[in-house]
Amino acid sequence: MSEFTLYIGNKCFSSWSLRPWVAMRHLEIPFEEVLVRLRTPETAANLANVSPTGQVPVLVHKPLNHTGGMVWETLSILEYLADLFPEKKLWPADxxxxxxxxxxxxxxxxxxxxxxxxxxxxxxxxxxxxxxxxxxxxxxxxxxxxxxxxxxxxxxxxxxxxxxxxxxxxxxxxxxxxxxxxxxxxxxxxxxxxxxxxxxxxxxxxxxxxxxxxxxxxxxxx
Missing domain, CATH: 1.20.1050.10 (Glutathione S-transferase Yfyf (Class Pi); Chain A, domain 2)
Incomplete structure (x- = not known):
């Protein structure tokens, strides 16, 4: 079981979900994916169970404790991954x-x-x-x-x-x-x-x- 879980929305149109997903897949950072279907009567309640903002994406990292194991906002997720995996070069060296x-x-x-x-x-x-x-x-x-x-x-x-x-x-x-x-x-x-x-x-x-x-x-x- 991976130590990362990434919560995303529908792949057809959830543009913010695509960003950390494609980075993690391309850089071969293993994660479990959980899709929360958007545009349903249950969406708000389902998102409230996994996201402090009621939005996706959200990255849950089991060893992370000081924020409840959770990183939200796309750019914050990418920055967090860059800190964890400097060898993946998510930002240029120069x-x-x-x-x-x-x-x-x-x-x-x-x-x-x-x-x-x-x-x-x-x-x-x-x-x-x-x-x-x-x-x-x-x-x-x-x-x-x-x-x-x-x-x-x-x-x-x-x-x-x-x-x-x-x-x-x-x-x-x-x-x-x-x-x-x-x-x-x-x-x-x-x-x-x-x-x-x-x-x-x-x-x-x-x-x-x-x-x-x-x-x-x-x-x-x-």
Whole structure:
């Protein structure tokens, strides 16, 4: 039995759940997965049993005692894993690259609302271009500029934002699905980064398991 349990929501649309899940799968950190189905009359009560905020993801680590064995909020989970497993290099070693990676990850955590709401994560939705409003387009352009900056400054060693896979890539993984679903024809460098994330075995596993979910939500047109 693993010492970690990760509580997540529906894989088809729970974007915050995807972030620590794909990081732990890709980095081969063993964990047990518990899915709490969202959008049901019982969801709030079920989440209250496992999450202090009533939201997922939540990571339970059995040896952790001072917080009741629990870490919540996606970025906190990734930081906790980085502390536990420094050899996994969830943050770049170079201090300048690490500062940029943390800034990019935090900007994702707190921002890009119009992109997230205009292009909701829905792995059932057929691919096709969907225009955003003016603010959404500005945010989309900012995301691409940020990806470009990270790749140009620190991404020469591999296909990800900082060469190797980091917490910043985990934070942007759901955004990658949005660009792929709604973005239409992408700029070549954006397409290359999107394809690199989607090619991860962990991402392919998430997509495959999302496709097997028997529940109707969300519909393919949502």
């Amino acid at each position: 201090i300048g690259a690490r500062a940029l990676a943390r800034s990019a990850a935090t900007e994702m955590h707190s921002g890009f609302r119009e992109v997230r709401y205009g292009w909701p994560m829905n792995l059932r939705r057929p691919k096709g271009h969907k225009p955003l409003d003016a603010e959404g387009e500005a945010q989309r352009a900012r995301i691409e500029a940020l990806w470009r900056e990270c790749r140009e400054k620190h991404g020469k060693g591999g296909p990800f934002l900082f060469g190797h896979f980091t917490a910043a890539d985990a934070m942007y993984a759901p955004v990658v699905t949005r660009f792929d679903t709604y973005g239409g024809d992408l700029a070549p460098d954006t397409r290359a980064y999107v394809d690199a994330i989607l090619a991860l075995p962990a991402m392919r596993q998430w997509y495959a398991e999302a496709a097997k979910e028997p529940w109707p939500e969300p519909g393919p047109d949502e």
